Amino acid sequence: MGRPIRTRRQATLASLAAELGVSRTTVSNAYNRPDQLSPELRKRVLDTARQLGYPGPDPVARSLRTRKAGAIGLLLTENLSYAFRDPAALGVLEGLALACEDAGVGVQLVPARPGEEDVATVHRAGVDGFVVYSVPDDDPHLNAVLQRPVPTVIIDQPVLSGVDRVGPDDAAAMTTLAYHLIELGHREVGVLCMRLARDRNDGFAARERQEKAHYHVQRTRLTTLAESFEAVGVDWSTVPVVERFEHTLDEGASAARQMLDANPQVTAIICTSDILALGALNEVRRRGLRVPADITITGFDGISDAERAELTTVYQPVREKGRSAGNLLLDPTRRGQGNPVNQQVITLETELRIGKTSAPPRTAEQHWFGP
Amino acid sequence: MGRPIRTRRQATLASLAAELGVSRTTVSNAYNRPDQLSPELRKRVLDTARQLGYPGPDPVARSLRTRKAGAIGLLLTENLSYAFRDPAALGVLEGLALACEDAGVGVQLVPARPGEEDVATVHRAGVDGFVVYSVPDDDPHLNAVLQRPVPTVIIDQPVLSGVDRVGPDDAAAMTTLAYHLIELGHREVGVLCMRLARDRNDGFAARERQEKAHYHVQRTRLTTLAESFEAVGVDWSTVPVVERFEHTLDEGASAARQMLDANPQVTAIICTSDILALGALNEVRRRGLRVPADITITGFDGISDAERAELTTVYQPVREKGRSAGNLLLDPTRRGQGNPVNQQVITLETELRIGKTSAPPRTAEQHWFGP
DNA sequence: ACTAGGAACCGTAACGGTTCAGAACATGTT
DNA sequence: AACATGTTCTGAACCGTTACGGTTCCTAGT
Known part of the structure; x- marks a missing residue:
């Protein structure tokens, strides 16, 4: 398994051609266009290459000439x-x-x-x-x-x-999810979202921050939610939105904690990712709340862990x-x-996947006939 | 957010230099060694570059010259x-x-x-x-x-x-694991291993195949196991080794099935990876066997799923x-x-992690005092 | 007035290939 | 014999850059 011995300087296509007494073109052809030269000569080129320890055409030089990096x-x-x-x-x-x-x-x-x-x-x-x-x-x-x-x-x-x-069409997907919750009767909702800008803000995100978010996806999801819920009479300014910079289960849990400590009245927590939702699920259950009987939780993405947890979410491929x-x-x-x-x-298809973490709020009846 | 308009042909460092009436070196320096030219000239170079839509030095050409691909x-x-x-x-x-x-x-x-x-x-x-x-x-x-x-x-x-x-030092690690099982009293063992060669062989692997395996790691783990168990009097030729080409939980389960169908007497299944072991665990439990009371299962790698399952395994970083x-x-x-x-x-350190999937065999007593 | 020394800039020679238009020669066709 | 057709190989241009070893010019020191 001996590697070729490197003498002095690395052999090049030119030095190999010189050694063989043929043109550089021919050596190049030996590697790239076998049909352009006789099999005998080709064999001689390749044999000599091996003998000289020439490793074949240099990829970078080739890329420069062909304008393809591969x-x-x-x-x-x-x-x-x-x-x-x-x-x-x-x-x-x-x-x-x-x-x-x-x-x-x-x-x-x-x-x-x-x-x-x-x-x-x-x-x-x-x-x-x-x-x-x-x-x-x-x-x-x-x-x-x-x-x-x-x-x-x-x-x-x-x-x-x-x-x-x-x-995906985030707006359409989120609208579908929003109406799923609206039809179930939820009007008191809270949102957990991922970072909205490059600066860290672990806490509540005011409406302005939502609308000026530098992350297009989060911005779309939030504004779409706002539109959907405002269409049924919810004042979005009153809806708590908790932001997290890091995207982990633990942060999802802590965000849920922060949300519920300040807003125990929410009947549904909408999360802009499954990771946050799964974290929230942990926290909510830790508090002894039953899902979905006491509270609804939804995610976004449709990762396999979400499927395992039977999370209501939007699947995207x-x-x-x-x-x-x-x-x-x-x-x-x-x-x-x-x-x-x-x-x-x-635009990729998304799919609302209704799992076992969404259900009508406990006080749903009064909503079913209008606000 | 307009991208530069591309006229005719892409500008190059040379064309930019010509436009400016300076040498190529100077343009190059403007990008790579700001201290080699006056700030005014540098600004003029960069401004003209922007104006001409010159995107900066071509990475491939640079790599060719500097002999660094990055x-x-x-x-x-x-x-x-x-x-x-x-x-x-x-x-x-x-x-x-x-x-x-x-x-x-x-x-x-x-x-x-x-x-x-x-x-x-x-x-x-x-x-x-x-x-x-x-x-x-x-x-x-x-x-x-x-x-x-x-x-x-x-x-x-x-x-x-x-x-x-x-x-890692696979031999040392596997020896430690082997002696853990030997000390627990296991003598009737079976092995599940990953592919031993590039050809597919989903089934029992004879001793020759084990010793000639083209995968060094698998070969070492198996021969080390053989040596350890032969040192305490086990005839390795009688030890069933089941090989799987694909490395998934399902294949681990099917390998365990194949193993136990033919060798119900084994008291421990040694797996050369955690994935196989976790799959085997599923199969064994499906059969109604208790782990570790009825059968011992060990893995190798120390992945987080193994930790969660409290699998006895060898951790490697x-x-x-x-x-x-x-x-x-x-x-x-x-x-x-x-x-x-x-x-x-x-050589990286490994660590035997004894979980809750290994215990003495039911008939351990007779072994404790020798075979 | 002379010079040492630094700042600013430049010319040349690679870096290691691919490509294309032919040259040279052999072969087949009419 | 003249001409078309292949096959095999070559020469020169080109890809876009940076390394190297200068030169030029200005300023400060003596």
Whole structure:
């Protein structure tokens, strides 16, 4: 299993050609177009290459000339330790990886720390395109990506005109969920949501903060909820919305605690993610409340843990999101990238999945006949 | 949020320099060494760049010149859909990603399908090094990686002389586990193991297959078990070993079924992974057997699900594996890569974690005083 | 007035390939 | 014999950048 011995300097295509007394073109052809030279010569080239320890054409030099890096970049402005734990993010990554694998293209995780303002890593990434997954509107890394002259697909957020996007119709999905709760009779609701901006605000989020949220998805979900509930006479200004910066079960639980301590009257807690909902479920049960008899809890995403917990939630096909984004980026028919007219928006189907965590409020009767 | 308008052809550093009437060096310096030119000129360069839609130095050309790609490749010869589900693999990936993130280096997932013999993707990957995670001895992609003139670190398997390796001491770890069972009194044991070669063999694996396994880790674990049990008088040829190609809970369950149908006498099922063990646990309980009263089950890896199930297992720090591999690869002090004398082998600590799935066999007494 | 030293900028030579339009020669066709 | 058709190989241009080793100019010190 001996590796080739490296003498002095690495052999190059040129030195190999010189050694063989043939042109560089011929050596290149030996590797890339076997039909362009006689089998005997090809064998001689490859044998000599082995003997000289020439490892084959340098990928970077090749990329420079062919203008193909053979990889796409994934921008994910989140702590990686988090990204690899969140089932939704993982599903996206998996789908993307599968699509790229099919095309024989690599996926490069571009290092981009949340707070980091240095976008050099984005500029240095030798990739043929970018997939951006769920970043805030004002993310500096996203800006750097858009500067690059390569195609870009954004998953979920932000929604930008002129840039391809793959994601669900959050507004429609949330409306469906809202009306499920409205029809059950809920009017006193509370909301737990994920971070709304890059600054930390673990606590109640006033209406202005909701509407100015830098995370498009959260903003849409919240404003849609507001519209739906206001349509049936609920004053949204009175609806408590608790925000959390980190997205974990524990934070979901603590958010639920904060919510219920201040608003014991709520009959339903609407969470903008399953993780938060599952955390809330833990807290609510810890308090001795029965779900859904005493309180309704809903999630969003449809991760497998939610299914196991029979959570009422909105399912979205995360793996498909990643796969579609990959396919869109790699689609050879639309290499006319950068053409804003040609923008593609893929909207994925969502599905309201009614589990066992939603039911009419205890005082439902009085609502069923109107407020 | 308008992207720069692309006229005719992309601007280059040279065209920008020409436009400005300065040398290319100066433009390059404007981006890479701000201290090498006056702030005024630098501003003029950057402004003109923006105006011309020059996106900054091309990463690939830069990589060619600097001989740094700014990314490392991860070779993982396994279906990605699996890799992203297996907690152990995920932990490694996370650790690796963290180490690389710290260094501002990207991680590129190199597409390499299990059955695929075409190793072009390995040759085409523009990376500064490779991390190879748990592949068989005879993996063609691994061979292609070793051909490349970049440093390589192998995690777990195979163990090759001259190539850096990060992994646990499987033999020592398995010996400890074996003696735990031996001391409890188990002599009638059965084993469930992961695939032993690239060909599929879902069923019993004869001793020869065990010893010739192409997966170093599995081979070591099995031969170590054999040695330990033979040391106390067990004839290993009579010990049933069931192999599974796929590594899932369901396969663990079916393997356990196959094992127990043919060998109802076994008092302990030793599994070479937690996933298999958890699957076996499901099957055993389905049969109405109590664990550990009726039968002992052990795993290997120490994933969080195992902890939750209070499985007796060998814990190994998967995240650390990934992180160490990354650090080793990126270690600037040993850029003398390819020097076989300089080989590094990092052996990680493991820990026997005795849970509630191991206990003396029902007929233990007769063994305690010898066979 | 002379010079040392630093700041600002530049010219050249790689970096290691791929590509395309032909050249050279052999073979088949009419 | 003239011409079309392949096959095999080559020369030169090009991909976009940075490393290296300068040169030029200005200022301060003596």
